[in-house]
Amino acid sequence: MVHTLLCTRDAGGAGAHMMGLITSLKDSVSRVTDRLFATEEPKRIGIYGPPNAGKTTLANRIARDWTGDAIGPESHVPHETRRARRKEGVDIERNGKSVTIDIVDTPGVTTKVDYKEFLDHDMEKDDAIRRSRExxxxxxxxxxxxxEDVDGVIYVLDSTTDPFTQVNTMLIGIIESRELPVLIFANKTDLEDSDVQRVADAFPDHETVPLSALEGNNMDEVYDKIAEYFA
Incomplete structure (x- = not known):
């Protein structure tokens, strides 16, 4: 009888010990899982705008400033960017705010690509036709x-040209319909014909930030706004 009671107590103690181990293991797994899923995925920020607005120049400057690497080649030839290029894990910290973004440098959007545009840049006809197709x-x-795939938009416009175009109106409309956060950057302020107010007047419902991506002018405000809008 005494022997039976001791065995029962030993079994009970072992069971309690095992339950404690299981509970501890569950707690550890839960803490690890919480840490894993507490970190938000980087936000995909698409850089959009018409051809030759300076999108890749801006994308490269942001990437170099925060990662040391460029995204892609820059060129005065239209449609140099013919495939979307992505730079992942760009950590921007400004004024106590931080955001991790994946920059998506997109091809310039236009209603029509004419191969004759490329002939003006000393391309052979066959190469020009191939480039226009791409x-x-x-x-x-x-x-x-x-x-489908972006969480926010940086919309780059050449501040020396008229922003009132069908393409710009269409793209801003799509951005608004998706309720995406958007910053409009009036680029090329280093040029004499720059008119930032004309860009601001074209899209008064959105904030316009002046800059020169080429010269690096006003990039402090650019980063302030990115951290504010996309955090």
Whole structure:
């Protein structure tokens, strides 16, 4: 009888010990899981705008400033960016706010790509036709990203040109319909014909930030706004 009671007590103690180990293990797994899922995924920020607005120049400057690496080649030839390029894990910290973004540098969006544009840049006709075909495919890819895959938009406009275009109005409308946060950057303020107010007047419902991506002018405000809008 005594022996039976001792065995029962030993079994009970072992069971309690095992339950304690299981509970401790569950707590450890729970803490690890909480840490893993507490970290938000980087936000995909698409850089959009018409051809030659300076999108890749801006994307490269942001990437270099915060990661040391560029995203892609810059060129005065239109439609140099013919496929969306992505730089992941760009950590921006400004004024106590921080945001991790994946920069998506997209091809310039236009209603029509004419191969004759490339002939003006000393390209052979066959090369120009190939480039125009690739650029057209790039526009389609940029639109897919905008409709499906970005969490916010940096919209880059050349402040020396008229912003009131069909393409700009259409893209801003799509951005608004998706309720995406958007910053409008009036680029190329280093040029004499720059008119930032004309850009601001074109899209008064959105904040316009002046800058020169080429010269690096006003990048402090650019980073302040990125951290504020996309955090």
């Amino acid at each position: 650029a057209t495919e790039g526009v389609a890819e940029a639109m897919h990203w905008l409709r």
